[in-house]
Amino acid sequence: MHELAITEQIAEIAIRHGEKNHAQKVTDLYLVIGELSTVIDDSVRFYWDLITDQTICKGAKLHFNRVPAIFLCLDCEKEYRLSEGDLTPCPHCGSTRMEVRQGKEFYLESINIT
């Protein structure tokens, strides 16, 4: 259910930004969502319509820009991508010690207003 809280935060930012810039309407929101993020975009869209119904964000389109997961191997210090959505050992040395470099993020990148 954390999509509700996240969507409320996004709406709040978009409304504040729109009002500050004397916008008639917020038309588009560009969101970055990591491959490992647990945020479900359909849930965000669902809450978005509910939350923004009486606001300048009503009808704004949500664009999700998906970024791939990238891991750093802690043994050989090479970076590698996730393949087929599964956690795999390092393809260079077979190590399972890794840290996530990219892929867990979820944030608002930009907004279009009119």
Ligand SMILES: [Zn+2]
């Ligand atoms: Zn490695």
